[in-house]
Amino acid sequence: MYAQMVESGQAGTSDQDKAFQDKIDRNVRIEPRDWMPEGYRKTLIRQISQHAHSEIVGQLPEGNWITRAPSLQRKAILLAKVQDEAGHGLYLYCAAETLGVSRDELTEQLLSGKAKYSSIFNYPTLTWADVGMIGWLVDGAAIMNQVPLQRCSYGPYSRAMIRVCKEESFHQRQGFDIVRALVEGTEDQKAMAQDALNRWWWPAIMMFGPPDADSTHSEQSMKWGIKLNSNDELRQKFVDQTVPQAEWLGLTLPDPDLKWNEDRQSYDFGTPDWDEFFNVIKGNGICNRERLDARNKAWDDGAWFREGLMAHAEKTTKQNIAAE
């Protein structure tokens, strides 16, 4: 997901900890001024900041196509989408700030490579069809995870998710519509769509994180109400939702093991290449270096801009004091 493999802190055993857990069990939202266990606070910071970083880095693969969008309307929609993603990053950094960590600290962690972001954004966007796939599949997968998080235990995060989800479902519809236009188009366009699906399907499936059996950190996060469904549950839901859409589009999902299971009333599907997933998480994906380089370059090239604004603010403060 946008926050994959978030390391979870430990719960304490004090009376305060018990009272806290009791509040969560009664579905009482935790607000910034409320007491919270250190583990809860740290886990949330990791989760929210990973999510925020994913929104920020996620601008890059799609931003790659803003200058080349093939119609004025598609260009406008893509600009609006990338603008939304930057806005999501902003709300999420604000939500993280309520837990006592600054945006600058979090940015520093992203730029140094210390903080993680979603594995999905380390794949390249090679053709226009990739922009459609990101909207349809990546935003689609993000919604699966974020809709339940609207009910998560931490107030500012749950409220950020409510705003974000409205926009994500618009993104998904737009992505689907890009793909629809391609499959209704020329043979070349249709081939472009199928090729993009072949490349994006498995990375999208892996967005939900490792299988539950290998997912060591989930249990405490679920108790705390900051992870609401298991990775495999969400993955299954995503597959079940997406298969009929692919069929409607006349595209073939690149999984020979995919078939309807009458007993489970769900699709069975194959096993992703988890070695590839862990390799991308470790920083060895196709675009890991490019993404971090681009963010570092933007930050370094913009240093004079940020310093210039600070210098102006200092001058203005001094003038105001002198005038008093």
Added chain:
Amino acid sequence: MSPFATFCLRMGDNALILGQRTGEWCGHAPVLEEDIAFANMGLDLIGQTQLWYGMVSDELGKSPDDLAFFRGEREFLNTLLVEQPNTDFAHALMRQYLFDAWHLPMLDGLTGSTNADVAALAEKSVKEVRYHIDRSRDLIVRLGDGSPESHDRMQAALDWLWPFTADLLARDAADDTLVAEGMIPAAAPVQQAFDWETAETFARATLTAPDGPRRTGGRTGNHSEHMGYLLAVMQSVPRAHPGAHW
């Protein structure tokens, strides 16, 4: 081409080419707020492009997308200013501000156009552009009167871009015809508003507009060498698939 079509293409081309340059910043701006602001301005500009092209689509027998993606560089009538590259963020901000300083009085004048469609288009766009100039003016002042480095970068951007403002303000026979018909504002009030706006802002920003030669040509299809590359990127997908719908 009629004077009216020439005028609409010039307006639409300015918006498209500046929107294209603006869109290049997505994900690469110095702070998140600027990523958002640039995407937002780009979005407004592409919307304005669609409206201006829509205005002349029938006369020219070309859809707005054909006008954007299937004309060559000699057929684009945007000013030289908007095609200037994103050398650094100072260039991007200064280009935006100089354009806004002309765009606002131009659109303001167009809200009184004898052509009701033009007046309505201007009415809608002028609101967006008022917001653009509030932002760009504020940043010009703060960065001009900021640190020594931010001052020097803003001054260098102004030195580079100022000569192209002549192209923004230039007028020709097609414009004269439209002024006589009450379709577009006369040159003088637009020029005056531009002069006041920039003089006051640069004084506050401790920046100086340079003397020296002025550059024109974009409005008649005589562009800088940047233009061909910009179009090659922007038009690559539709041109690789002629006749396709997207």
